[in-house]
Amino acid sequence: MSFLGLVVWNLNTDGFLILVIRKLVCILLIVPTAELIKAIRHGYSLEWRGIHGVAHWARVLENGLRLASLTGARLQVVRLFAVFHDSRRLNEGHDPDHGRRGADFAAKLRGALFQLPDEEFELLRIACADHTGRGTVGDVTVQTCWDADRLDLGRVRIRPQPKYLCTNAARDPDILSWAYQRSIANVVPKNLINEWKA
Numbered sequence: 710m711s712f713l714g715l716v717v718w719n720l721n722t723d724g725f726l727i728l729v730i731r732k733l734v735c736i737l738l739i740v741p742t743a744e745l746i747k748a749i750r751h752g753y754s755l756e757w758r759g760i761h762g763v764a765h766w767a768r769v770l771e772n773g774l775r776l777a778s779l780t781g782a783r784l785q786v787v788r789l790f791a792v793f794h795d796s797r798r799l800n801e802g803h804d805p806d807h808g809r810r811g812a813d814f815a816a817k818l819r820g821a822l823f824q825l826p827d828e829e830f831e832l833l834r835i836a837c838a839d840h841t842g843r844g845t846v847g848d849v850t851v852q853t854c855w856d857a858d859r860l861d862l863g864r865v866r867i868r869p870q871p872k873y874l875c876t877n878a879a880r881d882p883d884i885l886s887w888a889y890q891r892s893i894a895n896v897v898p899k900n901l902i903n904e905w906k907a
């Protein structure tokens with residue numbers, strides 16, 4: 710059977726077709742969508758524009774994408790981490806369990822408001838659940854997520870220290886300085902905020 714014949718034969722198989730469609734949706738859909746942000750906002754306990762709120766998430770996403778272009782991290786995980794990791798905080802201070810709650814919340818919305826293959830969801834779960842610690846070791850996608858968050862510490866007047874960062878990309882002086890200046894100025898990434906209708 711020719712390659713084309715094989716593809717046509719496979720497309721005639723329902724299970725395979727569904728798999729192909731789901732895969733394409735995963736690849737093509739840019740997350741987070743406005744619909745997903747709306748669901749996350751619903752029930753968000755804290756000030757929407759507060760220190761752990763939507764402007765922080767947008768900067769974490771932009772930090773993450775810049776780092777990912779150097780580390781090769783999985784983009785959908787980086788994007789979803791940005792909006793889930795602090796989404797279930799109960800206060801702006803000591804709340805050591807908020808990462809796990811963010812991961813649980815992501816599990817609840819998965820399938821309905823975003824798609825992610827099992828392997829990538831496991832990376833998202835680890836990145837969210839463990840982002841509150843000082844760990845630096847892990848899969849490069851998890852490390853990229855943690856660094857994207859830590860690079861935004863300037864908003865609470867903490868200058869990120871290279872020894873607490875996980876990747877060489879985040880330790881790059883140009884990137885450190887770029888992210889720090891944005892964080893202390895509390896830059897609001899307008900494009901993302903508009904895209905999210907947030």
Ligand SMILES: [Fe+2]
Pocket residue numbers: 794795807808840841
């Ligand atoms: Fe957090």
Ligand SMILES: [Fe+2]
Pocket residue numbers: 761765769794795858
């Ligand atoms: Fe954060």
